[in-house]
Amino acid sequence: METKSAYIHIPFCVRICTYCDFNKYFIQNQPVDEYLNCLIKELSQPNKKELNTMFVGGGTPTALSTQQLEKLLKAINDNYIIKNEYTFEANPDELTNEKVQLLKDYGVNRLSMGVQTFDQSLLKILGRTHNTNDIYQAVNLANKFDINSISLDLMYHLPGQTIHQFEESLDIALSMDINHISSYGLILEPKTQFYNMYRKGKLKLPNEDLGEEMYDLLLDKIQNSNMHQYEISNFSQVNHESEHNKVYWKNEYYYGFGAGASGYVDGVRYSNVNPVNHYIKKIKNGEKPILQSTIPNFKEQIEEQMFLGLRMNKGVSKKTFENRFDKRLDDIYSNELNDLISKGLIEDKGEYVKLTERGKVIGNEVFEAFLID
Ligand code: SF4
Incomplete structure (x- = not known):
């Protein structure tokens, strides 16, 4: 990507x-x-x-x-x-x-x-x-x-x-x-x-x-x-x-520039140092102004894809999911999806999986179901 x-x-x-x-x-x-x-x-x-x-x-x-x-x-x-x-x-x-x-x-x-x-x-x-x-x-x-x-x-x-x-x-x-x-x-x-x-x-x-x-x-x-x-x-x-x-x-990549900015590039999530003076000092020393960086593992990436994607009305694209993770959404979440669909919290719209109106109200409860053990 x-x-x-x-x-x-x-x-x-x-x-x-x-x-x-x-x-x-x-x-x-x-x-x-x-x-x-x-x-x-x-x-x-x-x-x-x-x-x-x-x-x-x-x-x-x-x-x-x-x-x-x-x-x-x-x-x-x-x-x-x-x-x-x-x-x-x-x-x-x-x-x-x-x-x-x-x-x-x-x-x-x-x-x-x-x-x-x-x-x-x-x-x-x-x-x-x-x-x-x-x-x-x-x-x-x-x-x-x-x-x-x-x-x-x-x-x-x-x-x-x-x-x-x-x-x-x-x-x-x-x-x-x-x-x-x-x-x-x-x-x-x-x-x-x-x-x-x-x-x-x-x-x-x-x-x-x-x-x-x-x-x-x-x-x-x-x-x-x-x-x-x-x-x-x-x-x-x-x-x-x-x-x-x-x-x-959509959990896509972006650069973050400036004090306290965060970015996500080539699989690495990072955030820059916050205080303006620390930021200036790092740049002047020719260093990267990064405070911390993490590489989300496969499980975390999948969870992020679901939590972030479900915020959108359109929901999570099954095709994008498969292209990105080389696994179908159903392969990973078939039980959870069936359960949430039967409770009227999630809708399967063919190409997309999205929250129902009721699902939006109790969003956090639905998101929890997508945590992988
Ligand atoms: S302090 Fe500045 S950043 Fe914060 S809400 Fe007010 S204008 Fe926005």
Whole structure:
């Protein structure tokens, strides 16, 4: 299997959101230019390389200045030919005319915006830097420059969020000129400001049932819109599914560049060192910035293929499975499949095996059945 995708990590943010546990640093006083020089070294190829998808994420890539952004875009352009999807993550208030023009000029054809909610009071609780107006302006800008795909991230199950507030955000998002939504329920992660507030009794989380109600509402609204669900948390119009994210769910190879980035290339899963200074030091010493790497064995590869593939509505392709593992899906999982099909949790669609609606609700229980002893 060839590596046809790449992820690039920009670990800087203008403000740290209260719920965030991603690998990111407050941008002020960070060695951003030095980091970019090292990143460019890491991603450089001896000859221009053809890729299907490229995803630049973070942190927030739009936290870079226009000059820094151009430097990065130029380096990507010097080293890669991106044939299909080229995504940048963006914060709505950081998109300027100049920056979107630059992205467009260098071939970026998809923007993934961290919107989270259209409710001003919730945006404040989340510690986001943008307001509702910034979101409208950012979407208008992206459309003005003819960016082909626009995706909005929306969160639910937020502290103090009512189902009505979530519904309002969904309605607004679905009425906008966009073609993709990713929507995730809040998970309280250790080492976040939210977690500290929660431990001190200063943060009240909504109950579990409300989260499930919100997810049901989300599915309902999507079903009555011009979008369709193609993964547990991802929804799009026809031809606007995220091709890059599908690489992960199909368990295919991708490069990971930058501090804390992870990749999967030629059978090896690896992750880079996290702290920006360690990353810079390794690159400057001419070393690979890798923190750890593992080679999943045959059994692990098969399990990954099932866990990741079943996240997609389409499910796991039997043909791809056989080509990859030289064994038929039924040879390995015939008892499990029969059992899950009889319980109405899995469907056999001929070429694909997929979760039923009930299977999606208790996803983890179904995934467990595919663990090999
Ligand atoms: S902008 Fe994104 S990466 Fe940065 S702190 Fe907020 S949630 Fe985290």
